[in-house]
Amino acid sequence: MPSAAFPSQITKHYELRQTIGSGGFAKVKLAVHLLTGEKVAIKVMNKKELGSDLPRVQREIDAMKNLSQQHVCQLYHVIRQMNAYSWSWRCVAVYAPGGELFDYIVAKDKLKEEEARVFFRQIVSAVAYIHDRGYAHRDLKPENLLLDDDQNIKLIDFGLVAKPRGGMAYHLETCCGSPAYAAPELISGFPYHGNEVDLWSMGVLLYALLCGFLPFDDDNTCKLYKLIQKGEYEVPDWLSPGSAKLLSQLLQVNPKRRVTIKQLLNNEWMMKGYAAPVRWTSRIKKDKPDPDVLLELASYYDHPLDTMMKKVLEWKYDEVTAMYFLLCMKKSKGQLPELLPRY
Numbered sequence: 001m002p003s004a005a006f007p008s009q010i011t012k013h014y015e016l017r018q019t020i021g022s023g024g025f026a027k028v029k030l031a032v033h034l035l036t037g038e039k040v041a042i043k044v045m046n047k048k049e050l051g052s053d054l055p056r057v058q059r060e061i062d063a064m065k066n067l068s069q070q071h072v073c074q075l076y077h078v079i080r081q082m083n084a085y086s087w088s089w090r091c092v093a094v095y096a097p098g099g100e101l102f103d104y105i106v107a108k109d110k111l112k113e114e115e116a117r118v119f120f121r122q123i124v125s126a127v128a129y130i131h132d133r134g135y136a137h138r139d140l141k142p143e144n145l146l147l148d149d150d151q152n153i154k155l156i157d158f159g160l161v162a163k164p165r166g167g168m169a170y171h172l173e174t175c176c177g178s179p180a181y182a183a184p185e186l187i188s189g190f191p192y193h194g195n196e197v198d199l200w201s202m203g204v205l206l207y208a209l210l211c212g213f214l215p216f217d218d219d220n221t222c223k224l225y226k227l228i229q230k231g232e233y234e235v236p237d238w239l240s241p242g243s244a245k246l247l248s249q250l251l252q253v254n255p256k257r258r259v260t261i262k263q264l265l266n267n268e269w270m271m272k273g274y275a276a277p278v279r280w281t282s283r284i285k286k287d288k289p290d291p292d293v294l295l296e297l298a299s300y301y302d303h304p305l306d307t308m309m310k311k312v313l314e315w316k317y318d319e320v321t322a323m324y325f326l327l328c329m330k331k332s333k334g335q336l337p338e339l340l341p342r343y
């Protein structure tokens, strides 16, 4: 039980601020990393509230440890804390000051095609990356797409992610995600492929970006499911033919006729105004840590460079991993040498 005499791992490294999100079993708080002054998001999960959701936490943490890409929310630090009678988890990740894409769309009513394309290309980049790593998100929706301080997309909430043992070909049985974004095959209870389900959700997402409302919407879930299974939706007359065509390629009821993520990378609509296909490979090279950041870490921890390199490459998602990623963030903002000297 942490007390004043034995500060918790959290208060040792972070100053907690206000709550920025709360879901079923988890709460997300804004916090500041004391050493670098960088803002972070801390997801607090207590086993007591978790109950049957415990595997979901483990799945999310394991997935985030395996996913490092410019449009995927980066996990920094995982702290398991024993309190009174059970475990609690605190996970530290990127703070996205731009908030949810959902609120951005609501504030703007709907986006111009060019702006929707900027966001959608980044969403396709994130999904192509996680699919390539063998993960299906299964809960793609604007609430799970955040905007960082440069209005770049950060994909979050891997609690429903599926990494079928047999790769994507395995059918996923569990029914999950949010109804309005759920694919017909998922709500029909048929076995389905995770990646195909993600492509449908991206169709609903793109529709919401371009139109400002949902293609399938009904307060009655059963009626909503019937609408989705019919796959008929309104095409506003102000939608460009190119946008309408891409939506029809994504919102295909038959998953085998649905456009694939690889086809999306250089799809005609995606390429309009761009010279190159969507870049989806990660710009974060975990196997080659940044030399400037390593130097900063080595001097702070007073370790020889090669010892520091070995510690970083263990990727324990402890305070060293957090320091590494947060110093990378500072370097990207041109603020690297401002780290407090070690006393």
Ligand SMILES: COc1cc(O)cc(Nc2ccc(C(=O)Nc3ccccc3)c(OCCC[NH3+])c2)c1
Pocket: 020, 021, 022, 028, 041, 042, 043, 060, 061, 064, 073, 075, 091, 092, 093, 094, 095, 096, 097, 098, 099, 100, 143, 144, 146, 156, 157
């Ligand atoms: C283990 O998985 C984690 C760990 C973690 O620490 C955070 C998250 N998910 C996140 C990450 C960041 C935010 C965030 O920055 N939100 C925000 C920022 C400004 C205004 C409003 C929200 C986050 O927000 C939670 C609500 C999003 N629907 C969650 C995952």
